[in-house]
Amino acid sequence: MTPIQTPGQVFDAVQRAKGGATAFCTNFFPVESKLRGWINHGELFAELRDGATFFFRKDRDFLRLYFCAADAVALQREIAAWTGLQTERVITDLVGDESAVNKMLPAFEPAGFRRHTQLQRLVRMRRPESATDGLPVGFAEKADGQAVLGLIENIFDRYGEQLPMLYEIEAAIESRQILAARSDGQLAGLLFFETQGLASTVRFWAVAEKFRALKVGSAVMRQYLKIHDAVRRFTLWVNAGNDNAIQKYRHFGYAPDGLIDHVLASRLISA
Amino acid sequence: MKSVIEILTEIRPEFDFTASSDFIADGMLDSFDMVTLVSALDKNWGVSIPGTDIVPENFQNVQTIEALLRKSGTKP
Numbered sequence: 352m353t354p355i356q357t358p359g360q361v362f363d364a365v366q367r368a369k370g371g372a373t374a375f376c377t378n379f380f381p382v383e384s385k386l387r388g389w390i391n392h393g394e395l396f397a398e399l400r401d402g403a404t405f406f407f408r409k410d411r412d413f414l415r416l417y418f419c420a421a422d423a424v425a426l427q428r429e430i431a432a433w434t435g436l437q438t439e440r441v442i443t444d445l446v447g448d449e450s451a452v453n454k455m456l457p458a459f460e461p462a463g464f465r466r467h468t469q470l471q472r473l474v475r476m477r478r479p480e481s482a483t484d485g486l487p488v489g490f491a492e493k494a495d496g497q498a499v500l501g502l503i504e505n506i507f508d509r510y511g512e513q514l515p516m517l518y519e520i521e522a523a524i525e526s527r528q529i530l531a532a533r534s535d536g537q538l539a540g541l542l543f544f545e546t547q548g549l550a551s552t553v554r555f556w557a558v559a560e561k562f563r564a565l566k567v568g569s570a571v572m573r574q575y576l577k578i579h580d581a582v583r584r585f586t587l588w589v590n591a592g593n594d595n596a597i598q599k600y601r602h603f604g605y606a607p608d609g610l611i612d613h614v615l616a617s618r619l620i621s622a
Numbered sequence: 623m624k625s626v627i628e629i630l631t632e633i634r635p636e637f638d639f640t641a642s643s644d645f646i647a648d649g650m651l652d653s654f655d656m657v658t659l660v661s662a663l664d665k666n667w668g669v670s671i672p673g674t675d676i677v678p679e680n681f682q683n684v685q686t687i688e689a690l691l692r693k694s695g696t697k698p
Contacts, residue, residue: 369672370673375673476636548649549650583636584637610654
């Protein structure tokens with residue numbers, strides 16, 4: 352694996368895999384600002400293979416695999432031939448509609464990957480929302496970084512949900528992308544979002560255990576929707592088996608749009 | 623045959639594509655939409671857009687999408 356040092360190297364490596372592609376398949380949809388963060392922190396590596404390029408991002412104690420392949424045959428061949436699977440703990444995501452994901456699955460299962468979890472995308476169109484209730488909600492502050500990280504790591508699955516690192520949380524706080532509700536000086540709940548133009552994505556919506564059933568989650572969600580009055584399209588990814596969370600999102604107008612994400616774990620994780 | 627604007631509106635009916643000059647920066651198309659759009663353009667115009675051309679710059683607005691179609695051998 353070669354360390355990536357510039358976004359240009361990423362672009363070149365993706366184009367290399369696309370050259371001559373008849374049925375290009377990928378799970379890599381990088382946003383330049385995120386790429387720069389990963390590169391600056393020495394987290395991103397690449398491996399150029401015949402008909403495919405693999406990118407690896409170091410995430411806590413495992414690697415996230417992103418692939419760009421000329422077609423499903425090249426993907427299957429190169430995954431099977433990659434010797435790193437014998438020694439590395441690897442997670443990868445297969446994203447698309449059911450039929451696209453089912454075409455990619457056969458490339459991974461023979462190499463020892465097993466289904467870890469499944470996420471589904473929910474979408475909400477613009478609609479009026481009633482006023483905020485419950486605890487007052489404001490933007491998270493610089494000093495909240497560690498508490499935000501702790502709450503997210505405590506609630507969400509680190510393999511399944513692409514948890515942010517502390518530096519990403521600090522950058523999000525500075526960019527006013529995290530809403531926080533506090534009670535007695537403690538972080539009771541949060542909503543971490545990413546907004547681009549007329550679209551906004553909820554990355555994490557969480558309430559600390561001791562503050563549940565107190566409308567903290569509703570308060571941060573309503574505040575989020577209130578400050579995004581101009582946004583036309585809201586999206587998020589949720590664990591497909593988390594009926595409780597899905598029910599709450601439905602209450603706020605979200606519904607599945609048919610995109611799914613199969614999270615696969617390599618043998619050293621799933622064993 | 624449908625126009626580029628008609629195809630875009632079918633994919634994302636909530637947006638007014640005539641009011642934007644940068645669909646990506648305005649959040650109107652994401653990576654998944656680009657894949658859907660390529661498939662719809664292929665089907666509607668009978669072209670095959672090469673993988674190397676599926677980059678955000680080619681999907682910024684109606685003009686860049688039409689230029690991509692011309693490059694791929696059709697006349698939008």
